[in-house]
Amino acid sequence: MSATTPHPETYTCRHCGGPREQATSVGGSFCSERCLYQHRGEKALRQIVSDHRWCATCFRQIKTTHRPPESELRSMDVPRHIRDVFIGFQERTEHATEGVDIDERTDGSSRRIEYTRTSCSCGAVDPCDRHEVLRELDPAETIQSLWRCLNSLERDGTLQRRPEKDAYIEALRDSDRDWVYAIGRALYAE
Template identity: 30%
Template structure:
């Protein structure tokens, strides 16, 4: 927390927003939920964790949030190291992915590829943010509901609040939408 002098020389306490991607300083008395400069920053911060959980889970696409795989428990006669059987959904196919990096020779491998074109389940391609936002928002809500059922989220989300908050003021923010969906259930 810092203190600055106004033209009237009165002390004004300011603080930096707790949302990591925000550099705004605000007057302490104007804080939202104690440590955010705005409701938007609070929602984005709240949605980041669940969004990271979703992107770390190989069952969903990190770009369009489509379900890529169903995982069934391993049969009882499977080797002990087997944890489950993966089946691709209609949103996925298998294909070759080529990597181009400066420090190594180009390489390729056989991967699950989403119908949106994403070849990395944990990668989000911002260039696609304006492509069929409503369909992607519905995919996101379905994925979040699955994660909530599996107790990988603190509780379920309000799907309508997620959809309403994806595209605000000309900007697409998946983290803000998730935060709004969680916040709507809490209020």
């Protein structure tokens, strides 16, 4: 009579989709610490991408915003429903430039629209795009820009966690500049 050893049940890693066992899972549903930090870093990076003040490629600030006092908005006769959603006036920083973007319709109409937009001096025309090649042209500047970006977003309440510099630098060094991993480590290192 032979005894069979039960095989541990495997699950799918929430980040990479690879197999994980419950007993060795990290953070509840990840196969490794790296996947956990990359997942958390990706969530924070999506916040950077959606914030029109920052370039998602090089992390430089391309716009600033300021909201005038409520009394000033009222004196300008701005209706209440607009004041409620009004973020502020924006100004370009020294990193902003004009870029030409092209919108080509794929609906069969073969329309092509060219327009100018606020772009980044790193070469990213759409500040929401992430271009690894452009990011790696000046990695020292990118490292500093990302650090400034994380701190600024934490100060204004966009990111709910304060970045930790030692964890950030260590993650960049250990991962050969995996930016997403470094963001996750900077914000969630224990």
